[in-house]
Amino acid sequence: MNARKNFDNSLQELQNKMIEMNELAISAFEKAFTAFQTQNMELALKVIEDDTVIDNLDIEINQFAVWLIAKEQPFATDLRRIIASLKITSDIERIADFAANIAKATIKIGTAHSLISLTNLEQMKEISMNMLQMAVTSFIDGNISLVREVADLDDQVDNHYAENYKRITEELKQNLEDTTQLVQLLFINRYLERTADHITNIAESAAYLIKGQIYDLNS
């Protein structure tokens, strides 16, 4: 008889909820970015509305994790797994908030002639979502080499951020008519940079689970 069967099932359930939350966050992010690119207000509104689903899932996972700690009094890998799950879900929740923020910026830009082509925002989004999949996979598979890749990709996002910032602020000096849109593009640039930082936190949590040590990959 496996004395840990119930506990193992609970840990699996916790992980499944986290994966579900991650898929919802990626989907929200893709929809928010599509709305931004295609200037689709309806889709942007939908992303903002649906954020509640992710928030509720975050609360549900938190309560479940607290109950597991109280009930099972876990040690070693089990304890690290639950603590890492708690931290990861709160990072995913913040990432979903940034998706909603991009949707809000999209609504503010409205139907003005899009200046997205001035920027590398799309590449930043692509890299970030790739990083998010890798970070969560590194946690699930216990794969430390993916953690390293995430840390390296974050450097690329930071470079795009700096480049975008330069381009947009230069445009702002010359193009006063599009100030509103350019300011929103600056915000989106910032949201994407922060998103990548939260994804790097997720990779740190995965490293904590795998190695039992606390890392700071954002410094």
Add this chain to the structure above:
Amino acid sequence: MSTALLERNKESKEEELSPMNQQIEKATKISVNDLNLFYGDKQALYNISIDIQEKQVTALIGPSGCGKSTFLRTLNRMNDLIDGVKISGDITIDHENIYQSHDVIQLRTKVGMVFQKPNLFPMSIYDNVAYGPRMQGIKSKRELNRIVEESLRGAAIWDEVKGRLKTSALGLSGGQQQRVCIARAIAMKPEVILMDEPTSALDPISTLKVEELIAQLKKDYTIVIVTHNMQQAARVSDKTAFFLNGEIIEYDVTKKIFSNPKDQRTEDYVTGRFG
């Protein structure tokens, strides 16, 4: 951040910055070197080497039959009472080899013991605590009164029993009896207290009281505790040794053992995968 930095982070944090390694090492009280113990032909302990620090709590954990209680009993030569026990290796307390010294009585005065079940004598609370000092020849009523009060206070039971010192100790609750056993042990002014599953027969509140007491006692005594309760080991001890099949598999700072043990067998045991 680059991969190289991750590697550097890893090394520096693991080796230097980790709070788990920031343990102030105290002086060694008990030093065990290459200890082997046989019950007849059956070997129960294999090549045990361990340094136990003074005024710290050291927990011994491991599945039933792993040798942890046997090891505990070697520290005050309780195994001498069992026929057919053979021991090799050294155990020194304060640099004195306890198996070369012939004065076992003096050793057991210095190294007190508290057992799984309270084992008070069928006499009054006062007489239980005064028993050891009387055997040592202390006759002065005033001196005995002082020792009894001091010991019962030291065991955090004085306030509960001070009005009934002359009544039978066996009328106390299990938790109270166990604390009187601790008072009886500290009445002998030991330097080391061995505890063999001291709370396994107690309810949760009594268990917490004994654990609080252990935290207070370590200011003055070196404590070695065998426990099956992993949470208890995590709560009360500074260092933990994991025993398996008569060997010490891992001995480290308690935080390390319970959050990130080195050996897979320790990990499997503390997470309930076996044992």
